[in-house]
Amino acid sequence: MGDAYLSLGYEAGEAGLNNGTIAFVSIWATSMASMWDPEQSEYSDVIEFAPAAAPLAGGALGGTAWGNYYFIPTETKNDPELVFQIIMEAADLESQTRGAEFGIMSRSSITEGVPNMAAVNTTIAEGVGAYEINPAVPLVQAALWAELPFAFGGSKTAQEALEAAAAAYIAEAVAQGYLSE
Numbered sequence: 001m002g003d004a005y006l007s008l009g010y011e012a013g014e015a016g017l018n019n020g021t022i023a024f025v026s027i028w029a030t031s032m033a034s035m036w037d038p039e040q041s042e043y044s045d046v047i048e049f050a051p052a053a054a055p056l057a058g059g060a061l062g063g064t065a066w067g068n069y070y071f072i073p074t075e076t077k078n079d080p081e082l083v084f085q086i087i088m089e090a091a092d093l094e095s096q097t098r099g100a101e102f103g104i105m106s107r108s109s110i111t112e113g114v115p116n117m118a119a120v121n122t123t124i125a126e127g128v129g130a131y132e133i134n135p136a137v138p139l140v141q142a143a144l145w146a147e148l149p150f151a152f153g154g155s156k157t158a159q160e161a162l163e164a165a166a167a168a169y170i171a172e173a174v175a176q177g178y179l180s181e
Contacts, residue, residue: 018042036115049116051123061127136178143169 008016016022018034018041034040035047052063076083089095114120143165151161173179 017047018044032116049119051119052127061123063123063127136173136176139172139176139178140169143172 010025010027013022013025013027014032014034017025020042032049036044038044041047052061054060055062146168147156147161147165150156150164151158156164170179174181
């Protein structure tokens with residue numbers, strides 16, 4: 001993918017796959033609709049989908065079936081009550097049912113009609129589950145995501161990036177009570 005890919009958002013990664021400037025992407029399953037649409041992708045007939053990778057050989061697949069959530073940042077300059085009401089409107093059964101027409105459904109009962117469904121269902125069936133098992137996992141992810149691009153880009157060695165990520169994780173895990181000093 002090259003160093004330049006590290007600076008792209010998932011929309012640009014999806015567009016790059018569709019026009020042939022990027023050969024591989026790792027993005028949310030719901031962001032793939034254009035990839036099998038011949039009007040949007042020059043490669044809709046050859047793009048293939050794979051389930052999430054297993055972090056450990058023979059282990060559970062690393063992807064979760066559900067990772068989205070709503071939150072209201074404590075620093076918001078918007079009315080938190082209004083934001084909460086909007087979230088509740090968007091999360092009601094009718095809105096979710098209507099919204100499902102535009103994205104994948106994370107249900108293994110769906111087997112036809114969506115080209116990436118087999119990969120999604122494999123990730124669900126063989127993955128770590130609907131939610132991350134350990135609540136400290138997002139701290140690890142944040143620390144790694146903040147440092148690994150430096151290793152990929154060459155400004156840090158992999159060892160330096162991993163050591164920096166470890167230090168950041170330990171500091172945050174101590175602050176949140178997952179580790180003791």
